[in-house]
Amino acid sequence: MTRRLMEGSEAMAEAAVASGCRFFAGYPMTPFTELLEHLARRLPEVGGVCINAESELEAVGMAWGALATGARAATGSTGQGLSLMQESFSEITLAELPLVVFNMARGQSDYFQATRGGGHGDYRHIVLAPMDIAEAVELTQLAFHLADRWRNPVLVYGDYLLAHTAEAVDVSPMTFAPLPPKDWAVDGSLGGTSRSRTVSSLGVGKVNRPGGGIPAHFEAVVPKQAAITAEEVRVETGFLDDAQHVVVAFGTPAKFVRYVVGQLRAEGVHVGFVRPISLWPFPYEAVAAAAEGVRSVMVFEINGGQMVDDVRIGVQGKAPVVSIGGISTDGSGFGVGPLLDVEVIRGRVEAVVSGQEVPA
Amino acid sequence: MTTVLTRGTVTIDVEGCKGCELCIPACPPRVLTMSAEVNGLGFRYPQLHAGCTGCRACLDMCPDFVFEVYKYDTPVELEVEQ
Amino acid sequence: MTAERSIVPTGSPPASAHRVAELTPDLLLTEEHQMCPGCGEPLALRVLLDTLSQLGVAQRTVAVMGIGCYTSFSGTMDLDLVQALHGRAPSVATGVKRMLPDRVVFTMQGDGDMVNEGLQEVVHTAARGESVTAVLLNNGVFGETGGHMTATSVIGQRTKNTLEGRDAEYHGHPIRIGDLLATLDGSAYVARGSVHNAGAVARTKRMVRRAFESQLRGEGFSFVEILTMCPTGWFVPTAEGPGYMDDTLGQVHTMGELKARPGGGPSDHASGALAPEARPGGGPSDHASGALAPEARPGGGPEGGVGR
Numbered sequence: 001m002t003r004r005l006m007e008g009s010e011a012m013a014e015a016a017v018a019s020g021c022r023f024f025a026g027y028p029m030t031p032f033t034e035l036l037e038h039l040a041r042r043l044p045e046v047g048g049v050c051i052n053a054e055s056e057l058e059a060v061g062m063a064w065g066a067l068a069t070g071a072r073a074a075t076g077s078t079g080q081g082l083s084l085m086q087e088s089f090s091e092i093t094l095a096e097l098p099l100v101v102f103n104m105a106r107g108q109s110d111y112f113q114a115t116r117g118g119g120h121g122d123y124r125h126i127v128l129a130p131m132d133i134a135e136a137v138e139l140t141q142l143a144f145h146l147a148d149r150w151r152n153p154v155l156v157y158g159d160y161l162l163a164h165t166a167e168a169v170d171v172s173p174m175t176f177a178p179l180p181p182k183d184w185a186v187d188g189s190l191g192g193t194s195r196s197r198t199v200s201s202l203g204v205g206k207v208n209r210p211g212g213g214i215p216a217h218f219e220a221v222v223p224k225q226a227a228i229t230a231e232e233v234r235v236e237t238g239f240l241d242d243a244q245h246v247v248v249a250f251g252t253p254a255k256f257v258r259y260v261v262g263q264l265r266a267e268g269v270h271v272g273f274v275r276p277i278s279l280w281p282f283p284y285e286a287v288a289a290a291a292e293g294v295r296s297v298m299v300f301e302i303n304g305g306q307m308v309d310d311v312r313i314g315v316q317g318k319a320p321v322v323s324i325g326g327i328s329t330d331g332s333g334f335g336v337g338p339l340l341d342v343e344v345i346r347g348r349v350e351a352v353v354s355g356q357e358v359p360a
Numbered sequence: 361m362t363t364v365l366t367r368g369t370v371t372i373d374v375e376g377c378k379g380c381e382l383c384i385p386a387c388p389p390r391v392l393t394m395s396a397e398v399n400g401l402g403f404r405y406p407q408l409h410a411g412c413t414g415c416r417a418c419l420d421m422c423p424d425f426v427f428e429v430y431k432y433d434t435p436v437e438l439e440v441e442q
Numbered sequence: 443m444t445a446e447r448s449i450v451p452t453g454s455p456p457a458s459a460h461r462v463a464e465l466t467p468d469l470l471l472t473e474e475h476q477m478c479p480g481c482g483e484p485l486a487l488r489v490l491l492d493t494l495s496q497l498g499v500a501q502r503t504v505a506v507m508g509i510g511c512y513t514s515f516s517g518t519m520d521l522d523l524v525q526a527l528h529g530r531a532p533s534v535a536t537g538v539k540r541m542l543p544d545r546v547v548f549t550m551q552g553d554g555d556m557v558n559e560g561l562q563e564v565v566h567t568a569a570r571g572e573s574v575t576a577v578l579l580n581n582g583v584f585g586e587t588g589g590h591m592t593a594t595s596v597i598g599q600r601t602k603n604t605l606e607g608r609d610a611e612y613h614g615h616p617i618r619i620g621d622l623l624a625t626l627d628g629s630a631y632v633a634r635g636s637v638h639n640a641g642a643v644a645r646t647k648r649m650v651r652r653a654f655e656s657q658l659r660g661e662g663f664s665f666v667e668i669l670t671m672c673p674t675g676w677f678v679p680t681a682e683g684p685g686y687m688d689d690t691l692g693q694v695h696t697m698g699e700l701k702a703r704p705g706g707g708p709s710d711h712a713s714g715a716l717a718p719e720a721r722p723g724g725g726p727s728d729h730a731s732g733a734l735a736p737e738a739r740p741g742g743g744p745e746g747g748v749g750r
């Protein structure tokens with residue numbers, strides 16, 4: 001085990017390489033750019049390919065082709081770039097291809113995009129939200145594993161802070177349970193044998209071995225969502241015993257929240273936290289359990305109020321749900337704003353705990 | 361009785377024909393004509409007359425893959441008219 | 443004719459004959475398909491599949507299919523295949539080829555798919571010199587939706603959304619995609635054929651073969667545009683499809699080889715049958731100034747619209 005000081009973009013790129021990712025295509029966009037830079041340098045060193053696509057549309061299409069051959073492949077951008085990719089995300093999900101997507105987001109305003117998506121059809125992506133670089137290294141590797149396990153895309157939700165700060169981390173390959181062979185992948189070898197394969201989002205095979213057809217295929221893919229929901233919820237909770245207030249937060253802000261809650265606990269305030277690590281499947285049960293008998297459930301997120309919807313679903317009216325986050329960026333609109341600050345978060349939590357109005 | 365030396369012939373999968381008539385002008389010696397009757401799909405279909413050369417033009421122009429083209433081992437004399 | 447012509451029996455092959463051409467192309471699991479009567483796409487499909495069989499590459503080929511009428515061949519082509527989204531086949535093919543560089547990779551797209559929805563993708567794939575062969579079935583119309591204008595519809599062409607005919611001032615000009623791709627340094631072989639008569643089919647087959655040979659030599663991006671009949675989308679009687687095509691699309695999207703690398707094999711047919719556009723010595727720079735010259739008109743727009 002060796003640790004090296006790396007910024008998050010580099011660490012995530014190294015984690016992708018350690019996972020066996022051998023194809024990446026992307027289009028530069030702050031704060032995703034450095035991830036692309038690192039992969040452009042690293043993938044050729046390990047026999048892989050990284051292409052500077054002419055657009056996000058093309059990037060995701062290229063990843064699609066690489067995935068169809070059975071390779072581990074990924075793409076990424078910020079939420080803005082991922083908006084362009086939504087059509088392909090939908091279809092790649094229906095084609096049951098194990099795509100990994102990095103959203104190096106500008107804040108947390110892409111929660112809805114990540115968990116609901118802007119694409120068409122009944123699709124879901126597993127969404128993993130690391131709170132720091134060490135966790136990003138683990139979740140990136142987990143993402144490639146889960147994508148293959150479920151033959152379903154997995155999105156890693158990073159952000160500006162993760163991309164641009166550095167930590168000493170170990171990026172050794174992790175070991176996961178064995179995966180089934182990719183017998184569905186195409187390698188061009190079965191043409192003319194009457195056993196040729198088709199990778200398709202439409203559930204159509206060949207006439208001699210037809211797939212279920214479009215409606216049946218759509219129905220067949222959906223039950224996987226229930227299985228993923230049952231098995232892949234990931235959540236961290238803390239200080240929930242005898243808590244009277246709970247704060248829910250995800251991603252890098254959750255690390256600030258966890259620290260604030262720890263401080264307040266040390267001062268005797270009965271507050272706990274819930275940190276969804278998987279945003280889909282969302283830890284509704286953990287939120288429901290945390291909300292039992294508390295006076296408030298606060299949601300801190302750097303956006304106009306998105307995850308709060310899922311928290312309300314989890315709380316089911318058992319406690320008041322209060323948004324204490326908000327939109328906050330630097331002057332460029334890409335980076336970290338004044339809200340992501342221990343003192344500011346502490347002030348907002350204390351205001352709720354003491355029964356004052358929440359600052360607008 | 362008039363006959364013509366005929367080098368080739370075709371098989372026609374009449375039931376696969378969609379009656380587009382692309383094969384008719386494609387045939388250089390003009391030995392294909394459309395039938396008066398229709399097939400099971402309701403389409404008229406091509407009929408072969410004496411003089412086929414086995415050039416495969418009809419096959420190359422048939423979108424419904426109904427032709428198979430043969431050459432006689434020894435050219436045969438076929439009747440032109442009944 | 444004074445008497446009725448005798449009919450030669452065609453139900454089964456005669457005993458004393460040998461077969462010279464088969465009913466169903468190799469690499470097709472069934473000859474049945476849902477294309478309209480008189481459609482040119484199955485003719486282009488036969489050309490493509492016959493070429494792959496003859497080159498002996500079927501067991502190292504991956505097809506990437508676009509979305510259009512021809513998509514139904516995805517289920518009947520006996521090839522390993524990836525179904526792409528509308529417009530995206532060249533990008534998907536890029537990902538396939540980069541992971542499987544020793545395989546033959548080709549795309550099949552229509553004009554709506556390639557020239558409308560996915561123009562940027564094919565242009566950039568060509569510019570990168572991606573070692574794939576793109577096959578365009580160009581009928582100048584969205585056939586699958588029932589006959590609507592595409593970027594290759596010619597001036598004057600009547601479609602369901604250009605009822606009075608495509609008007610250059612109102613609807614803009616058609617894109618000659620082959621000519622456009624030929625200007626890019628990454629393209630190695632570019633040709634435009636058609637399937638409106640048996641001679642054109644034979645010439646197109648040579649083009650398709652040369653395109654794949656170019657890919658096998660690793661020269662870069664290869665492209666064959668095949669003009670195909672769509673009598674349904676053109677609202678003409680099926681038997682008139684080939685003539686209409688020749689008079690309309692064929693006058694704007696002129697047939698011939700537009701570009702071939704100097705090392706690109708024998709140039710006999712290039713200099714013969716395809717004389718007007720053939721550039722036997724035609725490298726990229728030569729091409730840009732040469733092959734496009736006949737069509738460079740001071741006045742700009744394409745003429746030779748629908749000849750009605």
Ligand code: SF4
Pocket residue numbers: 368369370386387388389390391392408411412413414415416417418419429
């Ligand atoms: S093989 Fe040639 S000559 Fe014979 S019917 Fe066909 S087109 Fe005509």
Ligand code: SF4
Pocket residue numbers: 376377378379380381382383384404405406421422423424425426480
């Ligand atoms: S070209 Fe084929 S489908 Fe069309 S009329 Fe002739 S045999 Fe029938």
